Amino acid sequence: MWYFTWILGLLLACSLGIINVLRLEAQETWDKEHIPLDPLTQLMTKETMLGRLREKVENSRRNGFPFSILFISLKDFKTRHNDLPDYEMDAILRGVADCFKSDIRAGVDIAARVGEQDFLIALPGSPLKKAERLAGQIKSGISQQVKAPGLTVEASVGFAEYAARPVDDEFAATTNEVDSLINAAVAKSA
Secondary structure, eight states, X not given: OHHHHXXXXXXXXXXXXXXHHHHHHXXXXXXXXXXXXXXXXXXXXXXXXXXXXXXXXXXXXXXXXXXXXXXXXXXXXXXXXXXXXXXXXXHHHHXXXXXXXXXXXXXXXXXXEOSSSEEEEEEETOOHHHHHHHHHHHHHHHHHHOEETTXXXXXXXXXXXXXXXXXXXXXXXXXXXXXXXXXXXXXXXX
16 A cells, blocks of 8 residues: 555656646746847847846856856947948848857857947856857957958957855845956957
8 A cells, every 4th residue: 555655656746847847948938038139139138148147157156167258349340330331230240140159059158239339148167268269269250251341340359257256245246246257358358
């Protein structure tokens, strides 16, 4: 008789585990379908990216794994904006986004357009060396693949790594850490 109770308990535990997995998959699908995207590049928006970076900082603090970010900025974009029609500038931005979409890991790395000419990529689990290598790939890919009539598109790419540090005030520290991480990447992109 106790065998039946044990088997029934095991079946109940398995079914609850399956239900939980299905619930998590449904949540992920809903999140993917309802994330606000930049209409031009189909990348995340700045606000969404900042929220995801806060999550990555908290995850890194919890599990101890580093993550890196890349900051990509198009050189002389604003001065060229007056020389080219809007549809060509839009094509350049879409080309840049497509260029680094092919270089990042699908489902792992996160890319966002954070300004008119600025992009940010989060690389979870990637140390600084890997981010530096990817930065070089993206920079050369943009200059080789993104073309416009009579114009070479160049980008400056900066990178920074987050390494977890113990803190007292979780939210304020997380927000400050995200800001300082982005500032470090921007400073290296100059």
